[in-house]
Amino acid sequence: MDIVISNAAIITGDGETFWPRGQVAISSDRIAAIVEGHDEDLNARGTLRIDAKGAIVFPGIINGHAHGCAHGPAMPSGSPAFPQADIDYFRNRHLLAGTTTLVNVCGLALPEEIDGGSGASHPLQVYVTSAHTPSAIAAADAVDGAGLSGRHREMNLDRAIALGAIALGEGGGGQTLGGGAQDYAFLPRAILRDTGVSVAPRDAKSLKDALLGRALDRADRPPDSTFVALCKKLDLLRHSTVDAVADIIKNTVMKSVVPARRGLAELAQASSRTGLPAILHTAAPSAKTVIDLARSLPTSRLIAAHCNHPSCTPEQAVATARSLRELGVTIDVSTLDCIVTHWRNTAENLDALIGEGLVDTLSTDFAGGHWDGILEAVHRMIVKGHLSAPQAIALATGNVARLFPAFHDRGLLSVGKRADITIADRHNLSRVRHVIIGGKRIIQDGANVATSSSLIH
Ligand SMILES: [Zn+2]
Known part of the structure; x- marks a missing residue:
């Protein structure tokens, strides 16, 4: 075995399985064995042995x-x-x-x-x-x-x-x-270009929602009093009219x-x-x-x-x-x-x-x-009691792999699947310690240990 991970809790990615203690063995780029509990013989067979006590092992996200x-x-x-x-x-x-x-x-x-x-x-x-x-x-x-x-x-x-x-x-x-990228990129750019006033993303969204509606289904209606008040508040009428500001927004979003x-x-x-x-x-x-x-x-x-x-x-x-x-x-x-x-x-x-x-x-x-990060959301779901850890992890492992034909070889910790594995702090899954991709340790103790030539172009 090239790598044997021992003493970790294990989530397999199927939405249910959680073992408080288990082992995962890797041979070449595949998972060669996964066991509940501890088998010292298996551990001894690892060329590289990772003692992951206090950590949790799950499929790479x-x-x-x-x-x-x-x-x-x-x-x-x-x-x-x-x-x-x-x-x-x-x-x-x-x-x-x-x-x-x-x-x-x-x-x-x-x-x-x-x-x-x-x-x-x-x-x-x-x-x-x-x-x-x-x-x-x-x-x-x-x-x-x-x-x-x-x-x-x-x-x-x-x-x-x-x-x-x-x-x-x-x-x-x-x-x-007409979504987020309009609010933070295209609309502020167009408004600045045509009125000389810079608006924050939140304000761009408020202007857009007031004029066009959240579903963009009000584009045919004239600007209402909410829109006029917003234009005044944001100082957009210094050199422009309400209709001119409305046209900028309509042209930028609706085309x-x-x-x-x-x-x-x-x-x-x-x-x-x-x-x-x-x-x-x-x-x-x-x-x-x-x-x-x-x-x-x-x-x-x-x-x-x-x-x-x-x-x-x-x-x-x-x-x-x-x-x-x-x-x-x-x-x-x-x-x-x-x-x-x-x-x-x-x-x-x-x-x-x-x-x-x-x-x-x-x-x-x-x-x-x-x-x-996905694991920040997973951690939040777990601590708030919204989902169990296996359920939350499945949302970004086994469940995704099932959707894409190209990912039939990953997303679960089971024998024969690709050895794409993440190992994180058991009490905060967003604190990532090791990442293994295709059987190679890429992140070790939180640092990137892949060859520098593969990271710096
Ligand atoms: Zn999208």
Whole structure:
């Protein structure tokens, strides 16, 4: 055995199994044995023996919805790629937080762009999805599209899948469906450019909600007194009129909404045809579309992304998730910045969905780069008594692996599965001590011990 981990508590990732003491043995890149209790013979056979007393061992976290971890066009807006240093930083944060597999769902980056074509790779296993449909590309162009080359524009779903994209999506996004990225990026930029006033993300959201409604269903109505009062409060009328400010917001937010909604339908249809899961941006402006698609395409395999989206009230989030669950849709929630950072979001919607037993999977999403860790959310669920530790861990291991055909080899601690393993403090699962990927120890005692050449490009 190459590695034997002993004396740790064990969660296998199936949603139930918890052993107070057990062992996991690794041979090459696979799990070779897993036992409850302690077998000294097995321990003695380990070339490397990890005494994990006081720790808990579980499958490496699979983050099924993240952004900014592949080179190539960023986000459903097809924006220019993030700088290399940012991508390294984002990947390192996920890795140090116990994630071993990550699905970058920006949607327009290609499999060949995962590592930037530089040949250098990072120990975090990154995969990409495809949203290369005519309407998704039109939606990207309506809001940005500056990161798209001819090759991206000519790509289609089938070719991207043949090249290695593992799923479909993200259909829509905060950029193209009036969500968070409009609040923290596009709207403040447009308002500053046209009025000379800088507004904070929260204020951009308030202006957008007052003018267009949380579901973007009031765009045809004239600005009301709430909107006028907000414009005055934010000093936007110094050099502009109410109508001019309303036009800036409408133009920035609404242009991409119709093609983005059409893009959701294209991906759901492709899911029916290919059998691959389609990850759809689920928020107040898209919830009805996602429900209608689930109903009209019963053979599609839809993942309703971040059902705790802040555009919904807790009651709306629960009602949407309940309708989708009845239609067989997977309910995903994202940490966003709502666990500890609290930059723009709170955990209210996530708590409501967990409380109703409606959550299947847990991811981070991006939240402007301020996402909180999956294990921070897991720890919170456990200490608040919302879920047992095995139930909470399954949301980001076994449950995710079941959705993606490419992940049939991971997500559970069982013999023959890939040796992707996270070892954390038993009383705080977000305190990660060791991470093993493909049988190699990558994080040791909280520090990255992978060769520096694989981390620094
Ligand atoms: Zn999204």
